[in-house]
Amino acid sequence: MNKVLLLAEILTVASALVVGFHPNILYASVFLLFTFCGVAVMFLYAGADFLAGAQIIIYVGGVTILILFAIMLTQWLYKIKLADLRNKMILPAILSVAVAVFLYRALHQMVATLPLQTPEALEKFTSTPKTALMGHALLGSYLLPFEAITILLLGAMVGAVWLARPE
Amino acid sequence: MVQSAQFAHSLEGWFGLLPLWGWAAVSAFIVIYFLALPFGGLATYIERKIAADMQDRIGPNRVGPIGLFQFAADAVKMLAKEDFIPKGGDRFLFNLAPLFVVVGSCTAFAVLPLSKYLIGADLNIGVVFILAVTTLIAPGLLLGSWASENKWSLLGGLRAASQIVSYEIPVALSILPIVLISGSLQIGSIVEQQGWTVFGENQASYHFWNAFHNPFTFFSMFLLFIGGLAETNRIPFDLPEAESELVSGFNTEFSGMRFGLYALGEFCDVFVMSAMVTALYLGGWHIPFLDIEKLGFALPTALVAFVQFHMFMIKTLLVVFVVMWLRWTLPRLRVDQLMGMCWKGLLPLAFFNILGTALWMWVFKGQSLMQLLAGHG
Incomplete structure (x- = not known):
């Protein structure tokens, strides 16, 4: 077992548990940041180095900051304690277990179809740089979905500006 | 020309010599003591010297030759x-x-x-x-x-x-x-x-x-x-x-x-x-x-x-x-x-x-x- 990867996995899972069960929402969001970092290291080991960088830039530098902003600027959000929510935990628990089982089965089936069964094939896959391949794929065979997403994001941005405009 | 995944793997190869925390400590030590700390320390001195030059002052000149050890004195002060x-x-x-x-x-x-x-x-x-x-x-x-x-x-x-x-x-x-x-x-x-x-x-x-x-x-x-x-x-x-x-x-x-x-x-x-x-x-x-x-x-x-x-x-x-x-x-x-x-x-x-x-x-x-x-x- 790879030690760095193991450490990243422990970091991810332990921080995720803190995110789920810490009574203080600010601490939960700080540990969410560590979860994102751990996931980035896992991407690195899966051979998706660009994705790892993007993960840190977008989730640590963007999403976590926005969550922290929301917590710090909203008075009542910081005061909520986990005790208030104890009777609301059953349905989320069932749902998250169901999602976990579904994801595990889906990923299991997907991995079985990939030509990565031998250690050599896996090694070759993780050590090839993929940034250039990804660029060619996004602007080549997957141009239409890529453009569709950019239009969606542009729409979201225009909507945000419209909502925030001075009356 | 090291690919990042290869880099991580080669890092893994060296682990026989030291445990993970040992390598982390060594690399952090090298970066901080040989690059970051000297630059960060000297930069505070140079910044003050440049500021002094631009405002027609002398700037730090007491600690060491031309005040060069000012940053060390600052570090000692901060630690104390x-x-x-x-x-x-x-x-x-x-x-x-x-x-x-x-x-x-x-x-x-x-x-x-x-x-x-x-x-x-x-x-x-x-x-x-x-x-x-x-x-x-x-x-x-x-x-x-x-x-x-x-x-x-x-x-x-x-x-x-x-x-x-x-x-x-x-x-x-x-x-x-x-x-x-x-x-x-x-x-x-x-x-x-x-x-x-x-x-x-x-x-x-x-x-x-x-x-x-x-x-x-x-x-x-x-x-x-x-x-x-x-x-x-x-x-x-x-x-x-x-x-x-x-x-x-x-x-x-x-x-x-x-x-x-x-x-x-x-x-x-x-x-x-x-x-x-x-x-x-x-x-x-x-x-x-x-x-x-x-x-x-x-x-x-x-x-x-x-x-x-x-x-x-x-x-x-x-x-x-x-x-x-x-x-x-x-x-x-x-x-x-x-x-x-x-x-x-x-x-x-x-x-x-x-x-x-x-x-x-x-x-x-x-x-x-x-x-x-x-x-x-």
């Missing part, structure tokens, strides 16, 4: 200071926050191309790596300000985070023209391609410094520099610590070595930003118009690395000097001016530069201005 944590503050976050800043800015040193043969890890996502690890600074400032339980601090921290998140976009966009030109995110190969020489056989395949590749990249360099200034919270963008408005901003409640870590992180970040401008736009380790490895006779690799390292340092420190020079020249912006400049000024200009560079690459088949002038077009 009372370790103060505000009563209503958050102990855990107060301790954690400065570490984010130091980790964020020191980790970026790993991919700085000090020379062709002296680069910690030439990752194939090098540029993205620098952008990624330096984003850790924003949570550090924000959490430190919140944990201080102080209104000035919180205002400073919120300003810092919004400023860094906003200016990240023009910075990333002003790196894109270089990625278009070099077709790579690997800093080593980006620098390598800027080695155009007057009498060399590589004129056709190499172009001169990226800043002079075409008019758009020339403007793009200034956008990167301005965006970098704002990301490192330097004057004229030092709103997060604006002394005249917010006491000392996000680090008001920090004293002793925790304040020292914030200061060190800031100076390291300035160095990383300047090194990025140097490597991406100013030719990195290349001596202008001369290739030290193709002089007709072979030089020892150590000497080549030595000369290249000094060339890189000279360029980077010149950029750092401009940063310090601006500090004593320009007044601070207002918050609305800051945001307006980012979203209405830098962002459209950055898009314009990307389109212009793409157009240039299409019209002139990727030839740089220097190659066209030399008749390789």
